[in-house]
Amino acid sequence: MRISNYFLLVAEKEETIQKFEALESDHEILIARSEEDAVELLIDQDNYIDIVFIENIIFNRNGINILKKLKNISFIPEYIMITESRNLEIITACMRTGATDCISKPLNTPTIIHKINLAINSNELDKKVLKDIEKEDIIYSEKQVHDIAYQDALMKKIIVDGLLPIDVSSAYLDILQKDGVRLAQMQQSAILRSIAYDINNLKANILVIDDEPEWQFHLSNFLEEVDHNVFIAENATEGLKIAQEIEGLDVVLLDVKMPDMNGTELLPILLEKSPNCKVIMVTAFDDMEAAIATINDGAFDYVQKPYTNPELLSKINRALKTKSYPILLNRVVDKLKNKTLSFESRLTMFEVLCDEREYAKSQIRMEEVYVFFPEFRNKDTSISSSTTFSPQMLIKNGIRSFIESLSKSHQ
Structure with a gap:
């Protein structure tokens, strides 16, 4: 049984690695010296990694591209970029790509520890949200999710009366290969994205x-x-x-x-x-x-x-997020009970679908778009329901832009 979780450091420079290895932390450090190592470790330890640190330049590769790839294969919410200097253009690019924070060299121990503590506290709050929602008997616990005996029940629960509507769950059955763990992770990701969307819309x-x-x-x-x-x-x-x-x-x-x-x-x-x-x-x-x-x-x-x-x-x-937790929890529980997912949550799940389809080298059908965005169905559109799209093209051009263009065409 594990007594601590990991954080993953994707780095090339020895001084960076040594600085992290010298930390006194309850978390264990996994070191990846290449993109390939990072992908392998992330897939192998996905359920235990809390934070990913990425150097902005690794063997002449842009760390932002590595960030994009890792975010596509994992639901880990905390990605912290390590930049060579405090370059505002690079920091902006990192944040817009999905980093939750940046840390600039020269590195010092108090700053690293502070960043780790902030990320861990944020993760713990997310886990608390999911546990409190679990008390409402809306989703299954992590322990149950990882018990094979519960996976069929989990799938049935999600389809019949869980977070996802029946048609969305059905669309995922072939993609997820009846993997209850993966579906539960997607469900949790949608919940947390919904909360993040609410945070962005708080008037403070x-x-x-x-x-x-x-x-x-x-x-x-x-x-x-x-x-x-x-x-x-x-x-x-x-x-x-x-x-x-x-x-x-x-x-x-x-x-x-x-x-x-x-x-x-x-x-x-x-x-x-x-x-x-x-x-x-x-x-x-x-x-x-x-x-x-x-x-x-x-x-x-x-x-x-x-x-x-x-x-x-x-x-x-x-x-x-830290200050408004009770308000956000009440909002998301209400959404789940009423099975009303926000646009942002549905967009999250559609992005997961695109990632899965790109990996499987298969197409996205317009009918599947309607599954996630039923408000576009039965409205005037020049796009047939049998139309197919390349997930690689959608990802490259921007999935959000594609959906927003559909929204405009239906107004």
Whole structure:
């Protein structure tokens, strides 16, 4: 019986490997020095790997391409890219490809440990969501799923009264070869994607405490664009006052260096006055050590200037996920009980279908598209239900774009 899980490091450079091997962690480290090794380890240990770290360049291969491939064969939610330097263009590309976080060289132990802890906490929250849903007798437990005796029952349960509608489950029978474990993983992935979609659509109250006008302007515009309520404070004193006035403060972006009081000094006062908010420290390169130290003082996370919008949004969403767990759980349980899957969840499952079909070198039929998106059926369209599509073409051109184009043609 395993007493710990693994995290996978896909890396070429010895100094990177040595830095990770020197960590004191309850998790065991699996080392992959090539894409082929990573794929083999991921398939072999899929049920036990919590986090995947990937160097951005491995033997002249782009780590982002490796990230894409690994995400296609595994439901692991936490992928952290290791970049050679803090290149904003590369970080943006990594985040948009599906990385949940990035870590830039030179690597240091406190930063790596912090990234691991954040990822593990997020994973544990996902597991808690699934366990709490399990209590509602909607899905089977992981232990049951991996017991062969339960697999037929699981398949019947999912088809008859589980998460997936009958026609969707039937469409998967031949693909999954009656593999209850695989179907359960897909089901869980859909649930977690549904929650992630809800997080992205939460309208949060976010307080920015920063004395630099350009960052105030940038953050205000960006956060309002993604539909959050934004409050701006120019210094620590004003920030503390506004924080106490906001009902339901969710996240604070707190600059480390300010003229009247450092963010490190304000942090404990802020948490005492607003204990339910999540504080993300904002730091410049020369303040990194101070920012990392604030994690022990109660800060949720930190972000380094200059940062990218996807990077910041990922950290905010992770904070909201932690803070809003009860709300999100109630939402997803309600969806499951009423068997109403969000568009994002159905899109997730359709993406899985495309990946499976690409691997099997077989086509996607339009009729199968209707299985996942019944709202497109029986509407005027120039595409016949017998039309077939190459999954490789759909993946290359963007599955979401394909579905959205169908949506527009049916309006």
